[in-house]
Amino acid sequence: MKLDFDKEMDALLRNLPDATRERAAAASLTNSTRRERDENARGATLHLDADELSAYAENALPAATRARYVAHLADCATCRRLATNIAMAADVAGALERNNAAERAPAEAATVASGWRARLASFFSPRALLYAAPVLALLVAGTAIFTVMQTYQRGAKQFVRVIPREQAEREEAATAGQLAEPDKAQEPPRAIAVSEPTPGAISKGAPPAAVAPAPSARQTGEPEKAETIARVDKNETDAQRSSALAPVAQPTGPEIVSLPTETRQVQKTADDDAVRVEDRAIATPSTATPPVKETAEVTKTPGREEAREKRVEEVAVTGGNKVANAAPDRTDQTDSRRSGPADAEKQNKRVEGFTASRPAAPKTEIKSAPIGKARRSVPPAMSGGASESSGETRSVAGRQFRRQSGAWVDTAYQASTSLTNVTRGSEHYRALVADEPELRRVAEQLGGEVIVLWKNRAYRIR
Amino acid sequence: MRRSRPAPTDDLSLRDAAAQLLSRAADARSLKEDAILPRLRATLDKYLLRDQPEASTQEIAKFVASLRADELILVIACERGDETAWRDLMESYRATVLSAARGASAGEAEAVELAQSVWAELYGLREREDGRPAGKLAYYSGCGSLGGWLRAVVGQLGVDRHRRSSRLVQTEEDADFDRLMNDGDHDRGVFSVEAAPDPERALAERQAAETVRAALARVIAGLAAEDRLLVKLYYFDGLRLREAGAVLGVHEATASRRLTRLHAEIRRGVETLLVAEHRWTPEEISRTLADVAARLDADFSQALIAGAASVERREERR
Numbered sequence: 001m002k003l004d005f006d007k008e009m010d011a012l013l014r015n016l017p018d019a020t021r022e023r024a025a026a027a028s029l030t031n032s033t034r035r036e037r038d039e040n041a042r043g044a045t046l047h048l049d050a051d052e053l054s055a056y057a058e059n060a061l062p063a064a065t066r067a068r069y070v071a072h073l074a075d076c077a078t079c080r081r082l083a084t085n086i087a088m089a090a091d092v093a094g095a096l097e098r099n100n101a102a103e104r105a106p107a108e109a110a111t112v113a114s115g116w117r118a119r120l121a122s123f124f125s126p127r128a129l130l131y132a133a134p135v136l137a138l139l140v141a142g143t144a145i146f147t148v149m150q151t152y153q154r155g156a157k158q159f160v161r162v163i164p165r166e167q168a169e170r171e172e173a174a175t176a177g178q179l180a181e182p183d184k185a186q187e188p189p190r191a192i193a194v195s196e197p198t199p200g201a202i203s204k205g206a207p208p209a210a211v212a213p214a215p216s217a218r219q220t221g222e223p224e225k226a227e228t229i230a231r232v233d234k235n236e237t238d239a240q241r242s243s244a245l246a247p248v249a250q251p252t253g254p255e256i257v258s259l260p261t262e263t264r265q266v267q268k269t270a271d272d273d274a275v276r277v278e279d280r281a282i283a284t285p286s287t288a289t290p291p292v293k294e295t296a297e298v299t300k301t302p303g304r305e306e307a308r309e310k311r312v313e314e315v316a317v318t319g320g321n322k323v324a325n326a327a328p329d330r331t332d333q334t335d336s337r338r339s340g341p342a343d344a345e346k347q348n349k350r351v352e353g354f355t356a357s358r359p360a361a362p363k364t365e366i367k368s369a370p371i372g373k374a375r376r377s378v379p380p381a382m383s384g385g386a387s388e389s390s391g392e393t394r395s396v397a398g399r400q401f402r403r404q405s406g407a408w409v410d411t412a413y414q415a416s417t418s419l420t421n422v423t424r425g426s427e428h429y430r431a432l433v434a435d436e437p438e439l440r441r442v443a444e445q446l447g448g449e450v451i452v453l454w455k456n457r458a459y460r461i462r
Numbered sequence: 463m464r465r466s467r468p469a470p471t472d473d474l475s476l477r478d479a480a481a482q483l484l485s486r487a488a489d490a491r492s493l494k495e496d497a498i499l500p501r502l503r504a505t506l507d508k509y510l511l512r513d514q515p516e517a518s519t520q521e522i523a524k525f526v527a528s529l530r531a532d533e534l535i536l537v538i539a540c541e542r543g544d545e546t547a548w549r550d551l552m553e554s555y556r557a558t559v560l561s562a563a564r565g566a567s568a569g570e571a572e573a574v575e576l577a578q579s580v581w582a583e584l585y586g587l588r589e590r591e592d593g594r595p596a597g598k599l600a601y602y603s604g605c606g607s608l609g610g611w612l613r614a615v616v617g618q619l620g621v622d623r624h625r626r627s628s629r630l631v632q633t634e635e636d637a638d639f640d641r642l643m644n645d646g647d648h649d650r651g652v653f654s655v656e657a658a659p660d661p662e663r664a665l666a667e668r669q670a671a672e673t674v675r676a677a678l679a680r681v682i683a684g685l686a687a688e689d690r691l692l693v694k695l696y697y698f699d700g701l702r703l704r705e706a707g708a709v710l711g712v713h714e715a716t717a718s719r720r721l722t723r724l725h726a727e728i729r730r731g732v733e734t735l736l737v738a739e740h741r742w743t744p745e746e747i748s749r750t751l752a753d754v755a756a757r758l759d760a761d762f763s764q765a766l767i768a769g770a771a772s773v774e775r776r777e778e779r780r
Contacts, residue, residue, distance in 0.1 A: 005721060005722040005725045006722075006725035006726065006729060007755075008729075008751055008752055008755045009725040009728055009729050009755075010725065011755040011756075012674070012678060012751070012754065012755050013678070013693065013697045013728070014697055015755075016675065016678065016679075016697070017675065021679075021698055049601060049614075050598075050601065050611055050614035050615045050617075050618055051601050051602055051603050051605065051606065051611055051614070053614040053617075054605075054606035054607065054610035054611040054613070054614045055509070055603070055605035055606035055610075056606075057606070057610060057614075057709065058606045058607060058610050059711045060528065060605045060606045060607075061509060061605065062509065062510055062513065062514065062525065064513035064514055065509050065510070065512070065513050066711070067687070067688075068513065070687045070688050070691055070710075071687035073691055073709075074687045074688075074690040074691035074694060075690075077694075077698075077699070078621060080691070080694065080695065080699065080709075081617075081699065082614055082617045082618065082621075083709055084695070084699065084701065084705065084709050085562075085565065085613065085617055086610045086613050086614055086617075087705070087708045087709050088705060088708070089561075089562070089609075089610070089613055090607065090609070090610050092708040092709075092711070093704045093705060093707065093708035093714070096707065096708060096711075096712070096713050096714075097713065097714070100713045100715075418553075420553045420554065427558060427607055427608075427609030427610070428554055428555065428557060428558060428609065431555075431557040431558035431560075431561040431562070431609065432557040432561075434561045435557075435560070435561055435564060
């Protein structure tokens with residue numbers, strides 16, 4: 001602790017020769033001796049006895065009695081040294097610091113609280129509100145506008161389904177002519193059915209429009225109304241596979257789902273178990289859809305040993321169709337829309353999607369990575385080392401301890417040995433560990449209740 | 463001045479206090495109020511009624527409530543020959559006594575011997591009238607902790623042993639150092655006037671320094687007891703401020719503020735003495751204090767070096 005005091009006086013006092021010190025002590029002792037002789041007619045010893053020393057050192061005396069002993073200690077180096085030793089052993093300084101901290105904590109908390117309250121109150125003063133109100137209104141309005149815009153932009157829905165390759169080809173042929181007429185794209189959706197009801201208009205009768213290739217946006221001249229179809233033929237041996245997110249409707253029925261959306265390419269990673277699904281179309285419910293043969297979401301593909309061909313088609317649907325942004329689906333997780341039997345094939349899948357004419361949203365890839373095992377945090381190395389745990393036993397300071405009834409018991413301890421109870425922080429404990437650093441390490445590293453055999457004595461440290 | 467015995471009504475309150483003390487103990491060891499009343503009365507006389515003869519019943523009750531009930535009952539049970547209590551005492555405080563003995567001894571063997579002596583003193587080598595051993599346990603009041611009391615007992619026994627053997631062994635480090643300083647002075651002539659370039663000036667400086675030191679000694683001796691204790695703990699005994707505060711029973715910050723105040727008070731006292739008795743001017747005082755402080759620092763460093771050199775020469779002669 002830095003002292004801001006008289007340096008000259010500090011140097012003078014610190015470097016006083018012994019002769020001067022003795023002179024000062026003698027002068028004061030003369031006065032105190034005279035006083036003590038006046039007070040004690042018996043002329044008893046001038047030194048404090050052990051009981052007085054310990055009571056003084058531990059602050060266990062009434063104030064008046066303590067003042068009397070202070071006068072003696074100021075002039076008696078022997079008693080002063082003994083009192084100092086006792087005070088150090090009893091950790092009186094530590095107790096004083098703890099008391100001081102405990103007394104200051106509520107005051108500081110009150111001060112901090114009052115400071116907070118004052119600051120908080122200043123924020124709501126009329127003057128502050130005068131400037132803050134417009135800013136707040138601006139913030140609220142901006143947030144609302146932003147939210148509305150986001151909602152509007154997300155109005156388009158995407159529909160993605162996986163259909164067998166043969167069916168896709170049939171649908172392509174059937175809808176090829178329809179895609180050439182952009183106006184007709186505004187008709188109810190093409191044949192993409194979903195097994196689960198989803199928002200959107202679904203009409204039957206038309207083949208899945210998603211299959212048919214669509215002209216580019218430039219051809220139509222109306223980016224918003226362009227339809228694009230992207231096909232991606234994938235080989236089963238290829239690292240990328242595609243899968244749809246949404247369940248595929250009954251391939252037999254010409255179910256048409258009007259699901260304007262924006263598609264994103266769905267790819268599959270090289271990992272058999274990893275599926276990248278970027279978007280998922282939300283199809284509008286039409287009728288009760290029978291179980292589909294193919295599943296829109298395929299989280300896992302068959303092994304590479306089979307050569308398969310995947311096809312991913314993206315169809316951009318012009319405006320007017322509901323576009324739904326399919327939320328990225330982590331297809332490695334269970335999906336309620338997965339249909340079991342159709343999945344077993346996992347052959348010749350095709351993902352179809354409708355994309356809006358506007359630029360595709362950033363692709364999000366979802367990879368079903370094998371669940372990694374969480375790293376077990378290694379407990380920090382204990383200071384002093386020499387400690388390891390293995391199951392219910394631990395080794396500390398060259399001794400083995402086993403966990404027993406919530407306590408660490410020295411394996412060398414026998415129940416017939418009498419136990420000495422020692423409480424951490426007590427005088428007994430401090431004396432015990434003062435000369436036995438290894439025992440201190442045992443008590444500190446194990447924690448809780450410890451039964452240790454030390455120098456042929458059993459101690460229960462709590 | 464003889465103190466009057468407590469009135470009968472006070473005995474009643476004392477009995478109540480004894481009953482409360484017994485009830486506070488985790489293990490009363492089959493003791494009754496009558497067994498602890500004499501000890502309780504002696505403790506009250508020693509620590510409370512001597513300085514506060516008119517202490518009220520509430521103050522007495524408060525004082526008794528602050529006593530260490532378990533430890534006091536343990537000690538009283540040991541005094542009455544309770545073997546279980548003795549066993550508990552030795553098991554619980556064996557390490558404390560040995561640790562204190564190590565601090566008061568030069569080696570492990572001496573520490574073990576000192577610890578055994580302490581236990582013998584506690585048990586009592588003499589017999590009382592009732593045949594029971596009379597030991598030091600009778601002096602434990604329960605005011606402080608039993609561990610602290612045992613440390614004090616060990617410390618005092620250790621000091622007694624040192625004093626008995628002080629003819630053969632130099633125990634006072636300060637006296638040792640002082641003698642080495644003198645030897646060093648003679649060998650190196652640090653304070654010899656002949657070595658100074660200006661003997662008259664050196665003599666004047668030494669006289670001024672001696673005057674300042676004498677004034678310091680008088681001012682320190684005239685301080686209040688607690689202030690004097692702080693100065694001695696910090697400057698004479700070499701304790702840190704935290705430790706000095708602990709002995710005083712105050713926080714380190716409080717001790718620091720007191721020390722700062724004491725510096726100013728001592729300076730004022732020294733200046734007053736120098737002006738009143740030696741007719742120094744304020745300028746002379748401030749200049750002399752600065753010079754003496756600087757020279758004391760240099761002298762102290764040189765004395766350390768001289769002392770170390772003297773020790774080496776003694777070793778060579780042996």
